[in-house]
Amino acid sequence: MAPSFAINDGVNGGRITPPSTTGRFASVYSEVQNSRIDHNLPLPSVLKNPFKIVDGAQSSAAGNPDEIAKLFPHLFGQPSATLVPGGSDTVQSHQKLKIGVVLSGGQAPGGHNVISGIFDYLQERAKGSTLYGFRGGPAGIMKCKYVELTSDYIYPYRNQGGFDMIRSGRDKIETPEQFKQAEETVQKLDLDGLVVIGGDDSNTNACLLAEYFRNKNMKTLVIGCPKTIDGDLKCKEVPTSFGFDTACKIYSEMIGNVMIDARSTGKYYHFVRLMGRAASHITLECALQTHPNITIIGEEVAAKKMTLKNVTDYIVDIICKRAENNYNYGVILIPEGLIDFIPEVQHLIAELNEILAHDIVDKDGLWKKKLTDQSLKLFEFLPPAIQEQLLLERDPHGNVQVAKIETEKMLIQMVETELEKRKQEGTYKHIFKGQSHFFGYEGRCGLPTNFDSTYCYALGYGAGALLQSGKTGLISSVANLCAPVEEWTVGGTALTALMDVERRHGKFKPVIKKAMVELEGAPFKKFALWRDEWALKNCYISPGPVQFTGPGSDAISRTLLLELGAQA
């Protein structure tokens, strides 16, 4: 079925001109990209043959089931669904469907494969069906901006990174007017189903849409898919979110390279900040893959109520101990969201927002008298550049921009100051040189690993099966991921079962709770067991670049291996 392509000279790599004038128009593909397009994706065996759906027991909610029941009267309590071999193939292949798909939120490697999974399901199991891609995220639903996804349109995006096939967006469908707009769009397109590919918020939104459509007696079903490189959307039935595997492997490649550099040069401490604001899964996974000398896990900092000074001292103590072994170099991993985990920083920022809203910052520092003692102490402890940043860089609402603080640079300065103090005291005699790194955008759009390619394809294919089976308000769930692909299980989990409520503006709002790093979970415990050895010896591992064939090409994340192993 592959369209033919004009391949240009070897210097530019193969040039691919997709037959359609939309899509990756006149894109030029590298040899590796090209080779991935036709990469054959294995399917779990249950998806390769006729299947039927088996419902599980009635579900509840992650918390406050009574409130969730009130918010989702039609959907609450739905059983989870599992695909099992059997059923009649004829029913499945004679029903034509109209399905919409939307990408929501930040990019994660594998999104294109979810879409091609849905498409291929429809092609193979519901011939004559139509798949629409909403452009630019949920706004595309509200504004009815869409494209019909055809075989030719999808082809160049198979197994490719990015979300550029239909792009994504961060809008939410929230107000009654917006729900009405969504209703009009799905009715205009006569949609039987909608697949929402997104993180915790987007899947909550998907469930609200499912409830809304059901309440209005509309035929449109809604299925979610778990997407986020941060790895914080997961539960027993949904063992991981897609993109996490690829992003962590790309970051770990870079960390491994920096480690070999550190050991070869012997004179730098590399402070590496990694994406992941709400949870530290990425940092933990990269630590398990590479064995850095120091790793800060936000959830542990919060649990131990550590201050910024505590974190600094922890780092400095290890640097001093390493110096005794003549190791004046190392690698330190820091989660992007570190300072969000430190209560005293949150207090300081709240106070600053309050003070700066009313007062000007006088040169003599009289304004500081309005800070509480604890916040003043912390403020004085911060490096001058960070103090300045807190005072000067404000968002349009006048608030301090915490996200703009380069935590790795801040820590380098604080470590420098503390080491200088210890030099004065005679407890440290060496030269400290810090190098800062931030690995973020580089990992969100990489070519999906074999794992993410296959996992996403199964998620999409399974979502098609759930829709065709009349399911709504479920999140596509592919599990048993440590087994060979043929043995992966496929089904759907009630989105309401993942929910709790939060009180906002006097109302209960449903939320899918982010899965944080569990300090009692197997990945953290494994890390905790080894970190002291990693701190003082150099046990660096360099995972190297992601491979698509040969050794290492079928590796899955340490987090998944350990979590699934622990459940077994």
Next chain:
Amino acid sequence: MAPSFAINDGVNGGRITPPSTTGRFASVYSEVQNSRIDHNLPLPSVLKNPFKIVDGAQSSAAGNPDEIAKLFPHLFGQPSATLVPGGSDTVQSHQKLKIGVVLSGGQAPGGHNVISGIFDYLQERAKGSTLYGFRGGPAGIMKCKYVELTSDYIYPYRNQGGFDMIRSGRDKIETPEQFKQAEETVQKLDLDGLVVIGGDDSNTNACLLAEYFRNKNMKTLVIGCPKTIDGDLKCKEVPTSFGFDTACKIYSEMIGNVMIDARSTGKYYHFVRLMGRAASHITLECALQTHPNITIIGEEVAAKKMTLKNVTDYIVDIICKRAENNYNYGVILIPEGLIDFIPEVQHLIAELNEILAHDIVDKDGLWKKKLTDQSLKLFEFLPPAIQEQLLLERDPHGNVQVAKIETEKMLIQMVETELEKRKQEGTYKHIFKGQSHFFGYEGRCGLPTNFDSTYCYALGYGAGALLQSGKTGLISSVANLCAPVEEWTVGGTALTALMDVERRHGKFKPVIKKAMVELEGAPFKKFALWRDEWALKNCYISPGPVQFTGPGSDAISRTLLLELGAQA
């Protein structure tokens, strides 16, 4: 011959405990690292059979041959040497040699393979020979710090990145005392030969050592090897320096990922600074691999005598044109050394160094009156943060630290300012958001590509052959690199032929001139031909991660392909 290894559980990847207690002691290797250790390296066919050396014509110098002749009375005019099939195997295999090897300067992927190439040559062609590795660079020669490199010692480093087998250093052997120390070391170890693996400076130093030893009638021969990720050590006989291929592929992987991210998100301009201070080869190669919207090549900026304002305007003009096509995103590559190529910046810095040595920076800015008009204008044009950095951050000699300026951030600020101006004028209406990246350390220590692995092994193997053949003052030269490996040519080029002189402190000093990006060369011309199209359309290529097997694994750099194609 492989020692046996204990492989631990799958979670940590294979653990390798080298049998020796030195080396990568108790290192833990990833699956990919492990698979690379036993990767079989092909040799050029001339190295697989008995060979003999054929001398070429008498050589001259890159410039000022009379002065070079005076500086190298024993070596000047040496012919280049080429290995050809033939000769007697018996002579080669009966002579035992004692050889030293040293890594000099910054790291480049493949250094370990040069060493294993030398080692294997000695094992196979001069049984009973000894190879010493000097520790920590040229200082190891001067201080006689070395390790005997055995099969077991070398094994875990085969095809691995980094220089950690014996580490490197940036010291130079310069003073008469230092030459004397080197003499004592090679005499103490009774060395027949020394291989210096390094960049232009280190190879100049190698030639000075060769001349010194020859002058003293010592038996120690010296052979250089071309190392630098910057790609600025090359000539007709030495088509590329090792490490360039791997580093550029790693950077291009990251750039390609950022491009897909830019296109998917549709709202950021990514400013990517790339390593390469003296020459812009890395930036040019990455541009040829990935097709960014804007690429700044330092050599062109210098040739066109562009000012910082010109560079800013060039970028802003393209951003405005792209906005007309509704592309408010893009990717911009900048060489690390950009501002070194801009004469007005050099003038400003020279004036600042002069003024700041004598005056204090008064708040009212009276000190600025001492700047020339041109420098004052430039200073006022710079973003405040950069002004401050120029005034405050000084090295121990009181000089402005140009290297510390984050050029990509500076350009973002200047572009912001200019776009703001155009908004006021009504010629630009959109939102500009810049994201900065620096790709440097991540590329210096990656796992060497198949190309670098094989090229380095041949360089080392060939260096062994040159030493055994009694050659000195040559740089190991492996060429015909676009042909299959069997057809690669092997030999040595007179280091004096690469040299010119520079006048320093009233004396002539020999230098191997850095190979800059040639504006008339094929790689730049190809880039210049396409850049306007890349600027306005999006022709992004995402090369993906380096592959060791399968599609893309045998790719060689665009620069090499184009340069060798152009010579053909």
